[in-house]
Amino acid sequence: MALELRNITKRVGGDLHIKPTNLVLETGHFNVLLGETGAGKTSLIKLMAGLDPIASGQLFMDGEDVTAQNTQTRNISLVHQFFVNYPHMTVFDNIASPLRVAGMAKSELEDRVAEAADILQLKPMLDRRPHELSGGQQQRCALARAIAKESKAVFLDEPLANLDYKLREELRDQLPELFAGRGAVVVYATSEPEEALLLGGKTALMNDGCVAQFGTTADIYRNPQTLLAAEIFSDPPINVAEIEKRGNEAKMGFNISWQLKGDAANLADGNYKIAVRANHVLPFQTEEASVPITGHVLVTELSGSESSAHFKAEMADWVSLARGVHPYHVGEDHQFFMNPSECFVFAPDGTLVG
Amino acid sequence: MKTENQRAWFFVLPVLLLVAFNALIPMMTVVNYSVQETFGNNLFFWQGLDWFQNLMRSERFHAALGRQFMFTGLILLIEIPLGVAIAMSMPRKGFWVSICLVTMALPMLIPWNVVGAMWNIFTLPDIGLLGYFLNHVLGIPYDMTQNIFAAWVTIIVMDVWHWTSLVVLLSYAGLVSIPEAYYQAAKIDGASNFAVFRFIQLPKMKNVLTIAVLLRFIDSFNIYTEPFVLTGGGPGNSTTLLSIDLVKIALGQFDLGPAAAMSLIYFAITLLVSWLFFTLMTKDDAR
Numbered sequence: 098m099a100l101e102l103r104n105i106t107k108r109v110g111g112d113l114h115i116k117p118t119n120l121v122l123e124t125g126h127f128n129v130l131l132g133e134t135g136a137g138k139t140s141l142i143k144l145m146a147g148l149d150p151i152a153s154g155q156l157f158m159d160g161e162d163v164t165a166q167n168t169q170t171r172n173i174s175l176v177h178q179f180f181v182n183y184p185h186m187t188v189f190d191n192i193a194s195p196l197r198v199a200g201m202a203k204s205e206l207e208d209r210v211a212e213a214a215d216i217l218q219l220k221p222m223l224d225r226r227p228h229e230l231s232g233g234q235q236q237r238c239a240l241a242r243a244i245a246k247e248s249k250a251v252f253l254d255e256p257l258a259n260l261d262y263k264l265r266e267e268l269r270d271q272l273p274e275l276f277a278g279r280g281a282v283v284v285y286a287t288s289e290p291e292e293a294l295l296l297g298g299k300t301a302l303m304n305d306g307c308v309a310q311f312g313t314t315a316d317i318y319r320n321p322q323t324l325l326a327a328e329i330f331s332d333p334p335i336n337v338a339e340i341e342k343r344g345n346e347a348k349m350g351f352n353i354s355w356q357l358k359g360d361a362a363n364l365a366d367g368n369y370k371i372a373v374r375a376n377h378v379l380p381f382q383t384e385e386a387s388v389p390i391t392g393h394v395l396v397t398e399l400s401g402s403e404s405s406a407h408f409k410a411e412m413a414d415w416v417s418l419a420r421g422v423h424p425y426h427v428g429e430d431h432q433f434f435m436n437p438s439e440c441f442v443f444a445p446d447g448t449l450v451g
Numbered sequence: 452m453k454t455e456n457q458r459a460w461f462f463v464l465p466v467l468l469l470v471a472f473n474a475l476i477p478m479m480t481v482v483n484y485s486v487q488e489t490f491g492n493n494l495f496f497w498q499g500l501d502w503f504q505n506l507m508r509s510e511r512f513h514a515a516l517g518r519q520f521m522f523t524g525l526i527l528l529i530e531i532p533l534g535v536a537i538a539m540s541m542p543r544k545g546f547w548v549s550i551c552l553v554t555m556a557l558p559m560l561i562p563w564n565v566v567g568a569m570w571n572i573f574t575l576p577d578i579g580l581l582g583y584f585l586n587h588v589l590g591i592p593y594d595m596t597q598n599i600f601a602a603w604v605t606i607i608v609m610d611v612w613h614w615t616s617l618v619v620l621l622s623y624a625g626l627v628s629i630p631e632a633y634y635q636a637a638k639i640d641g642a643s644n645f646a647v648f649r650f651i652q653l654p655k656m657k658n659v660l661t662i663a664v665l666l667r668f669i670d671s672f673n674i675y676t677e678p679f680v681l682t683g684g685g686p687g688n689s690t691t692l693l694s695i696d697l698v699k700i701a702l703g704q705f706d707l708g709p710a711a712a713m714s715l716i717y718f719a720i721t722l723l724v725s726w727l728f729f730t731l732m733t734k735d736d737a738r
Contacts, residue, residue: 148635168638175639181632185654194650195640246640 098124098159100145100250100282105154107144107306115140115306117154122282122299127273129293129314130286132303132329138286141303142252145284147171158249171250174243174281178255180235182227188214188238189223195246213245216275233264240268244275250282257292269295290332294318302329324372324447333375333405336415340371340442347371347437350411355388361442361451369450370443375405375418377439380425386434390415397425408433484711502712512713514688515696516720522692523671526610530667533611534618535656538626539648541619552623555616567680570609574681595682599689606678606690613677614667621663625656661732665725672721693717 100122107115115137122128130138143149145156147168156164163171174195182191190197192213196206214220217237227235236256243251253272257265273296276283287293293300293314300314302325310317310326321327327335340347345362348354349371357364379386392408392415405418406425410433417433425431442451485502487495506512541551561569576582576594585593592598595605629651637647675694678684684691684699691699697717701710 146635146639148638168635169641169643172641173639175635177632179632181636183633183636183651183654185657186650194642198641198643198646242640 098249098280098282099157100284101157101160102145103155103157105141105144105156106152107140107149108152113152113306115144118308120301120308120311122284124280124282126283126298127276127296128282128284128298129296129300130284130303131288131290131293131300133288136288136303136329137306138288138303139254140306142175142254142284142286145250146173146175146252172246172248173250173252174246174248175252176236176239176243176254176256178258180227180232180239180259182235182238182242184227187224187226188219188230188241191227191238192219192241192245195242195248209245209247210241213241216244217241233260233268236260236268240275244279247279248281250284251276253283253285255286255288258288272296273298290318290330293330300330302326304329320449321441322449324370324441324443324449327372327441327443331374333416333418335372335374336378336413337370337372338412338415340369342366342369352411353388353390355437357451358438359451361440364442364451368445370445370447371440372443373435373440375416377436378415378417379419379434379436380406380417380423380431381419382434383436385438386436388435388437390433390435391430392417392433394425394427394429394431397427406431406433481711481714484707485715486708488708498708502709503716506709506712506716511696515691515693518689518691519672519693522606522610522674523668525607526614526671527664527667529607529611530615530618531660531664534615534663535622535660537615537619538622539652541623543627552620555619557616558613559616561613563676564680566609566613567677570605570612570677571681574605597686599686602682602686602690606681609677609681610671610674614670617666618660618663621659622656625659626652629655657732661729664728664732668728669721669725672724 100120102118102120102122104117104119105115106113106117118141130141132138140149144151147163147166151164154164155162158171182188183194186194189210192210193206196209201209210223211220214223217240219234219237219241222230222234227238230238236259240256243253257268260268269292272285283298285296287296297314299312300317301311302309302317302321304325309329310322317326318330321330324337328337338349340349342348342357342361342364343366345356346354347357347361347369356362377386378390382389390410392406392410394406394408395414396407398405399422403418403420404423404425405416406423407414407416408431415433441449444450486498486500488498489495537555542548558566571579573579574582574593574595576586576596582593582595585591593601595601633651633655634647637651642650673694674692675698678690678692679695679698682690684695693713694717697710697713700706700713
């Protein structure tokens with residue numbers, strides 16, 4: 098089972114809302130669509146689900162062209178960010194609704210609902226109505242409906258975004274297990290890079306109606322092909338600066354310079370852009386983090402185990418993220434250290450060169 | 452410190468007086484009449500429950516009651532499904548919404564006696580637009596002043612024309628309150644259009660439909676002006692509905708006692724059936 102998008106577009110008025118998109122989404126792992134709000138994740142899901150018309154291109158499910166097929170016959174499931182359950186039906190009837198529509202025999206239907214309810218811990222509340230459930234239970238009910246249906250493709254459109262932190266973590270841990278071995282293509286839209294990394298599988302980085310990069314999640318996190326891809330897949334935002342390369346030396350601003358190694362050292366002399374994630378810019382010196390940068394601290398954030406500082410350096414505004422609690426003083430200069438071996442080097446047009 | 456006092460009663464007093472004067476006192480007057488006999492000169496004689504017993508055995512009353520239930524039953528059977536169907540085929544957004552809504556509201560703005568007069572003139576066989584067209588162009592013999600069937604068709608079509616809009620507007624309000632997400636979820640479940648109607652739209656419209664059925668039942672069960680202006684209860688007594696009969700007895704024959712007894716029974720039936728409708732249609736929500 099696979100879902101294949103060939104040059105699919107969506108048009109809203111005169112504008113191309115989704116630019117020609119090619120993707121092959123397979124079963125056996127999560128397919129994450131990662132991008133900011135408005136990047137086109139939901140639009141793309143609606144196109145694949147058949148809820149919005151495809152302007153041009155083709156969609157294949159299992160090798161079969163379903164571009165012209167309506168939603169009802171596509172055998173898919175969709176879980177929204179907000180909890181969609183039929184309010185006048187009990188939890189049991191909600192989970193059973195797609196099976197009833199398909200005309201499934203009563204005994205098999207009951208087995209399937211029981212199984213799904215069991216997995217999602219909904220057994221004690223099968224007789225309740227959705228409004229009698231908590232938010233997390235409502236979303237589990239929607240997920241149970243998707244699981245019981247055993248459809249060919251499951252679309253999860255930011256399903257955890259409206260849940261509180263703890264529930265989100267709990268359900269996110271369960272999700273890969275829930276869908277493992279069911280043979281469905283699972284597509285998961287999220288705006289949080291961390292969520293993509295936790296879910297693993299493959300990720301498509303989306304921006305402005307385009308797929309910037311698609312590949313194994315861990316791989317594209319480590320090797321973004323463009324500056325845009327690196328920016329989408331970084332939270333806090335990735336630090337970017339211009340450098341001037343002369344021989345083996347990279348020069349950033351007037352005072353900061355270091356020796357380039359590896360591929361980057363062999364590049365032609367000239368101007369490049371570097372990007373380095375916040376966790377490779379530290380407030381203390383280590384063997385790797387060795388390039389000193391002086392920064393004027395603007396904002397600091399402390400979470401239990403991490404501290405981040407937004408600072409203004411000579412070349413740009415950067416962010417540092419480090420383990421532990423660091424005593425920053427807002428409005429004062431601090432010394433930061435960058436790890437040059439974790440720098441991505443991009444050509445001025447944004448393609449990765451080293 | 453105690454802050455309780457009896458001052459609140461003064462705030463309720465105006466409403467109490469209003470209800471007393473426009474409902475309770477007239478109602479008690481009717482109760483009073485229903486157990487007495489009068490020959491004028493403000494002389495009354497105690498009659499007990501005779502008028503009620505007579506009414507229960509009266510064929511005239513049974514016939515009028517039967518006609519009343521037939522009329523109300525028929526218009527409910529037509530107006531409710533028709534209203535829902537029209538509401539479902541109306542656009543949900545865009546330019547045409549307001550045009551549809553205003554068009555739908557128009558018949559309800561016309562006074563009842565004007566509706567009766569309009570349909571009377573409209574359907575007269577020789578001068579009415581519809582009457583003339585049916586008789587002289589299509590050659591269908593149609594005369595609601597002579598033919599019982601034609602008279603019934605006319606009063607029912609008139610009521611459908613006048614009041615289906617109410618069902619439409621209420622159903623439409625119920626329909627537009629359904630979030631798009633339910634339709635999407637139903638599509639993804641693979642539901643057919645009928646299943647969407649049966650399992651999403653109809654349950655969501657249930658509350659407004661309960662109100663629509665109740666309003667249409669009460670209104671049509673108490674209907675007087677329109678059929679009276681249109682047919683005057685004829686031909687013969689064939690369209691003499693309960694209220695028309697009641698007015699004949701009370702103001703035509705000036706039999707105040709029997710008329711009062713009939714009013715009370717009429718009221719009791721209306722109340723009972725309304726309660727039945729309401730209880731049956733909302734029993735699922737009681738859980």
